[in-house]
Amino acid sequence: MSDTLESKEDLAAAIWPGETPTRVLACRHCAKKNRVAVPTAVFWPESVDCGSCGDKLFLTRAEPLTAISSRAYEHPLDRKSLAALEAVPGFGRLVRWFVANIGERSLRLNLLASNLLVGPDQFPELMELQERAAVSLDLPWRPELYLGESPVLNARTMGVEEAMIVVNSALLDQLSDEELVCVLGHELGHLHSDHILYKTLANMLLSGGLMVSGVLRLLTWPIKQGLMHWNRCSELTADRAGLLATRDLVSSLRTAMKLAGGNRPGTTSRTRTKVAPFIRQTRKLAEMEEGSWADGALAALLAVNQSHPLTAWRVMHLLRWVENGNYLDILAGDYARVARD
Amino acid sequence: MKERQAEAGRRLLSAVERLLDDPDNIIEVVERKQRRLQRQGPVERSALCELLIEHYSDRTGISGGLTALPAVVPGIGTAAALSAGALADVAMLLKYEVEMALALAHAFGRDITQRAERARAFLLASVKVHDDRTAGNFLADMAEAEVAAVYAYAPRQMAKLTLIVLGRLTLAQAGKSFFRALPVVGVVLGASVNKGLTTRVGRALVEELQRREEEEPPEVEDDVVDARVNR
Numbered sequence: 001m002s003d004t005l006e007s008k009e010d011l012a013a014a015i016w017p018g019e020t021p022t023r024v025l026a027c028r029h030c031a032k033k034n035r036v037a038v039p040t041a042v043f044w045p046e047s048v049d050c051g052s053c054g055d056k057l058f059l060t061r062a063e064p065l066t067a068i069s070s071r072a073y074e075h076p077l078d079r080k081s082l083a084a085l086e087a088v089p090g091f092g093r094l095v096r097w098f099v100a101n102i103g104e105r106s107l108r109l110n111l112l113a114s115n116l117l118v119g120p121d122q123f124p125e126l127m128e129l130q131e132r133a134a135v136s137l138d139l140p141w142r143p144e145l146y147l148g149e150s151p152v153l154n155a156r157t158m159g160v161e162e163a164m165i166v167v168n169s170a171l172l173d174q175l176s177d178e179e180l181v182c183v184l185g186h187e188l189g190h191l192h193s194d195h196i197l198y199k200t201l202a203n204m205l206l207s208g209g210l211m212v213s214g215v216l217r218l219l220t221w222p223i224k225q226g227l228m229h230w231n232r233c234s235e236l237t238a239d240r241a242g243l244l245a246t247r248d249l250v251s252s253l254r255t256a257m258k259l260a261g262g263n264r265p266g267t268t269s270r271t272r273t274k275v276a277p278f279i280r281q282t283r284k285l286a287e288m289e290e291g292s293w294a295d296g297a298l299a300a301l302l303a304v305n306q307s308h309p310l311t312a313w314r315v316m317h318l319l320r321w322v323e324n325g326n327y328l329d330i331l332a333g334d335y336a337r338v339a340r341d
Numbered sequence: 342m343k344e345r346q347a348e349a350g351r352r353l354l355s356a357v358e359r360l361l362d363d364p365d366n367i368i369e370v371v372e373r374k375q376r377r378l379q380r381q382g383p384v385e386r387s388a389l390c391e392l393l394i395e396h397y398s399d400r401t402g403i404s405g406g407l408t409a410l411p412a413v414v415p416g417i418g419t420a421a422a423l424s425a426g427a428l429a430d431v432a433m434l435l436k437y438e439v440e441m442a443l444a445l446a447h448a449f450g451r452d453i454t455q456r457a458e459r460a461r462a463f464l465l466a467s468v469k470v471h472d473d474r475t476a477g478n479f480l481a482d483m484a485e486a487e488v489a490a491v492y493a494y495a496p497r498q499m500a501k502l503t504l505i506v507l508g509r510l511t512l513a514q515a516g517k518s519f520f521r522a523l524p525v526v527g528v529v530l531g532a533s534v535n536k537g538l539t540t541r542v543g544r545a546l547v548e549e550l551q552r553r554e555e556e557e558p559p560e561v562e563d564d565v566v567d568a569r570v571n572r
Contacts, residue, residue, distance in 0.1 A: 024565050034568040044572055051566035076363040287380070290373050324372065325365070 006274055011250065012039035014276035021323055028333035029055040041328050042249055058331045061247050064138040065330065070193040072326070072335040073240040075317070078193070081230035085198065088223065092197070099200045100160050107158050107200070115146040115166060123147060126167065129177060133185040133245040139192055147172075153259055157187045158200050174263040178251040182242040189241020195234045202231040202307065225304070232309040236317050240327070247331065249322060250275065253315065260311040279319075282312040360436040364453050367443045370396065387547075389448050394543030397441035398536045404433035405535030409527040434535055435470060441539065442466040442546050449550045465549060469542040 021038040032052035041048060045058035059065070086092055111117075118126050130145055143163035150168040153175075157165050165187045171180060190199060243252045257278045267273065288295045303310055309317075321327050329335060374392045378384045408430040442462035443453045451458050 025568075033565040035565050036568040036570075040570055040572070044570070047570055047572040049569040049571065051568050054569070057568055076365040080363060080366075286376075290377055320369070320372075324368070 006276055008043040008250070010276055011253075011279075012043055014279045015039070015319060016323075023328055025057065025328055025332045026334055027053060027055065027057055029053050036328075038323055038328070041331070042322055045247070045331060058328075059333055061136075064135055065244060065335065066138050067337040067339075068138055068244075068330070069336040069338045070189070070237070070241075072330060072337075073189075073237065073244060074193060075233060075236035075240065075321075077233040078195075078230070078237040081226070081233045082198070085226055085230050088226075091223070095201050096160060096197055099197060103200055104159055104161055108162075108164065111146050111148075111164060111166065115148040118145040118147055126172075126180075129180050130165070130184045130188075133181050133188055136181075136245045136247070137185060137188055137192065137241060139188055141188075141191060143188075143191065153262065155183050155187050156199075156203065157190045157196060158203065160197050160200060163191050163196060174258055175255060176251070178246055178248060179255045179258070182246045182248075182251045182255050185245020186238045186242030188245070189238040190234065192241060193234070193237050195238070198227060199231060199234065202227050228304070228307070231307060232303060235308050235314065239314055239318050240321060243318065243322075243327070244330065252318060253279070256311055256315050256318075279315070282315045282319075285310075285312045286316050360432060362436075362440050364443065364459070367440055367453065368447055370440075371444050371447050386448060390445055390543070390547050393441060393444045393448065394540055394547075397437045397444070398539035398543065401434050401437045401539040402532040402536035404437070405430055406528045406532035408433065409531035430531065430535070434538070435467060438466040438470055438539060438542055439463050441543055445543065445546050445550055449554060451550075465546060466542065469545050470538070473538050473541055 016039055022035055023038055023041065024033050024035050025041075026033055027050040030050060030053040032050060034051050034057055036048055036057065041058065046056070046060060048057045049055065050057050116122065118124075120127065126147065127145060130142065134142060141163065143157070143159070143165045146164060146166045148166050148168050151170050152168055153170050155165060155167045155171060157163060165184070167180075167183070171183060175183065190196060239252070242255070243249065246252065253275045257273060257275055260278070261267070261273060263273065285299070289299050299310065299313070303313075308314075326335065371389070371393065374389055374396065375384055378388055378392065439462055442465055443459065446458060446462055447453050453459060453462070
């Protein structure tokens with residue numbers, strides 16, 4: 001919150017302008033059900049104790065989400081779209097072979113040839129941020145990390161055999177450390193949720209790596225659209241992972257805001273952008289989409305050929321998960337876990 | 342006959358289960374409608390239920406029209422509308438009606454993420470569709486089952502009952518869908534029949550939920566304490 005004029009109270013009022021929502025959460029120490037105001041739980045979790053045993057209701061930010069399963073935070077749209085893609089007979093096997101044998105090699109060569117490989121002796125500060133995200137999500141993997149020179153605010157994850165994350169240099173210019181942890185948590189969420197196989201293919205389709213034309217292009221069009229739709233839905237799951245990595249909603253929202261409007265010197269020298277008006281902007285979009293069938297259809301059309309969903313749409317989904325989904329249950333230690341040896 | 346009925350029921354059940362939406366998405370639909378009503382003033386549950394019924398009946402209307410569409414091509418199209426089209430119509434109809442039953446149950450404060458609640462919605466939607474389409478009374482036919490008893494059933498027992506009702510429905514449906522084979526008229530009839538049926542089923546489900554609320558109110562959170570906040 002160092003580069004903002006807003007207090008958490010202002011933000012809470014912008015997100016929940018009407019009646020303060022409450023949630024009932026089980027205490028992980030004594031199992032007693034506790035009623036807690038959502039804004040308090042989201043912005044001041046460290047101040048909330050169980051009304052029965054007096055222990056902390058939420059995990060602290062330093063505590064990892066031990067053995068968390070990606071199913072705990074998977075967005076239902078992501079799950080549903082992936083199931084539809086996997087229902088195409090032989091598609092998964094074909095994609096895996098293609099990506100592992102052709103796509104991944106060229107991607108790795110390309111990365112080594114024209115990006116900076118980050119390691120303990122090269123930009124260890126960025127490695128440290130990835131480490132923070134991975135520890136918070138309790139993930140055992142540390143993918144190869146690359147820094148790419150690009151003015152576009154973006155990062156991407158690739159690689160079926162060996163995972164690689166590429167961070168564009170624009171992110172370092174415009175995001176704070178906390179926001180970078182959120183972005184790296186987002187990328188690790190893609191890995192955790194097994195998105196990489198189809199995402200690599202989607203990236204190749206988008207970048208023109210798979211040149212198909214004529215009849216073949218027509219025949220593969222529905223599969224391409226299905227893949228791109230899932231690709232956008234998978235971002236919603238990864239946004240949740242990004243939030244869980246920082247457990248700081250302000251950082252997630254500021255990251256989204258910067259993705260929408262940037263945070264370049266031309267802006268920062270004149271003003272300090274605020275999250276609360278941005279929240280009101282996303283609410284306006286939601287009202288337009290929900291209030292009019294035509295606006296909803298137009299918004300869906302706008303996203304058709306995009307790799308990522310519309311930013312305001314991502315914010316709406318994230319806020320709904322925070323308020324009505326299992327975000328607070330996860331912070332209270334109640335989530336699906338994976339079995340480990 | 343019984344085996345044929347059971348097999349038909351299993352096929353339909355498996356088709357509908359695959360099509361059924363995630364409970365999270367159904368909750369999202371209810372909340373979206375709630376927000377729409379909130380913008381106009383205080384939300385009344387009856388208005389919310391009507392909006393949900395309208396939402397799902399629009400969808401069953403569209404699917405009814407689309408599945409009768411092949412009949413526009415005489416011959417092969419007629420055969421397709423009568424066979425695969427009729428089965429697809431029942432499957433889509435049930436998908437939307439089970440989702441409507443779940444959405445309405447959520448509007449009445451029931452926890453639809455629970456397996457038992459989903460099984461109950463499945464059974465009740467199937468029974469209502471069956472009764473409307475066959476002009477029968479499934480629960481009255483089954484001497485051992487009464488409406489009140491259904492609420493106490495475990496998910497397994499409810500699944501068994503659902504299989505029976507779906508089997509009966511599939512067989513009854515086969516003989517009742519000739520209107521779908523009429524070119525163009527079939528599309529209009531398919532859409533309007535489905536929309537009307539879903540509206541009737543929705544209202545019957547609301548009555549059922551109101552009755553259930555009186556007999557078995559949702560769990561009162563009397564064991565909930567207020568969390569302590571030190572700020």
